Amino acid sequence: MDYSLYRAEDFAADESFNRYYLRSHDKDIQFWEEWIRLHPEKMDEVIIAEQLLDRLFLRLPAEELEAEQNRMLQFMAQRRQAVIAELPAAETPAMVKHPRKRRSVLAWLAVPVAAAIAAVTVYYVLQPKPLEWQSYTNPAGKRSTVLLDDGSKVILNAGTTLQYHRWEKGDSMRIRLNGEAFFEVSPQAGRAFVVTAGEVQIAVLGTSFNVQTPANGQPHAIALVDGRIRLHTPAGDTILLPQQQARYVGKGTPLQIQSFDTEVATGWKEGIIKWKNASLEEVAATLLKTWNITLVNKSGKQPAGYTGRFVNTRYETILKSYCYINRLQYTVKGNTIILENQR
């Protein structure tokens, strides 16, 4: 059988390819994995075939499945910690959130936990309190939600590291961030919540905002959704109001304040990638951050400003759309994607 003339429809209609897709027969899985490896030029058609089958079989697409698996693995890791330490929230501040969980399954731990917390408190009253930094790193291609001890919620974008410390009622909360995160700070009157993001410090009272530290040639960007925050940079202090975004290029230059499109700035939380008239550099920075892939432009031309919106997409879809509009074509070489003029 010569499959090299197959189009996506042929693959999707082929019963052996279906069994490969459903991973139901080892023989078909082996055959198609090998065949696809030997025919990289058919990759586009295979991807479209899988997208057709995702729909027809009512399946969860691969990257969403991966996100669900990660959610499950995080839950398992958390349970493991809780069991070993017999100390939930206080000892493991990175409680990854489980939406819509109505009962605390940790209730049975209550008694030993209370005793342990009491012991820890006594220890801390006697000792001057050093900040014990703990770190949580989110790899490329993944989003996760971290609940802090004070009830604040932080959604981390891919490739982001968050450092935090233990917290007790009345304490101020200090956070260090490298990457991009969306904060929903729980209102706790009379205490400080401070995020240090590179050269910028953000002081907060009950508010939600998005922070992006400089990466891949993009500057600091802090977008305030509601509430009020004070920014401290080497250039001085500024108060940010809702729907304002501050960009800081570094080296003590003044902050640039502008309005922002909520989806462009914070859509990543819902898996939305949106660009408005974006340069190739901005598109490349997002691809690098989200999927750890590097775009190399070998077309010799500077593509026009790019506008597009994607929800929980694969990067292939973005690349196809981007190339189509700019009359480019792309080739994948490991983690690098090369853009060239269409032949």
Add this chain to the structure above:
Amino acid sequence: MNYSNQAMEGKLWQELQNGNEEAFMKLYNQSYQVLYSFGSRVHANSQVVKDTIHEMFCELWDQHARLPQVENVRAYLFTYLKRKLLREITIEVKHHSFVREDSSRPQMELSYEDMLVNLETDEETRNRLRHYLQKLTPAQLQIIQMKYYEGLSYEQIAHQLQLQPRTVYNRVYESLQLLRKYLNLLLLLGITLP
């Protein structure tokens, strides 16, 4: 599912009862997609289906020592999930909290066409897909449902409908060509494939 799969899942279930994490994740990975498509038949909102499956597995793990002996693991999981999803629907109806952009209500009986449309994330795309699906003849729609939803082979469909297998294949192929046109349109519009 064939017999050996069922036996293997029974083994995984026993190991889960003993608190074996690896066995638990294996069971999760093996059954996720079938549970998801089963769940999509019960509840129209894919986020609710994902959350409910996640919750179900969290509960299974937390109660692993108290889980019952199960004859057919997959059937047990289906029933478990269905019960949880139906409870979701009852809660939504009681509190009228399930307000969606398209204001459609979760239904007990969804057609295959509805289920395909419901996978789309926004109203505009759902309308676009519905437009394309309406170009399919009832016979074509029935055949792709038998092929992909009921999981029948071309032979089986041909036998049931008294058609030549080649004809069945051609109907499927035409439907796929149409759906591909729809995917191409999404790509041109820069809309994402969920």
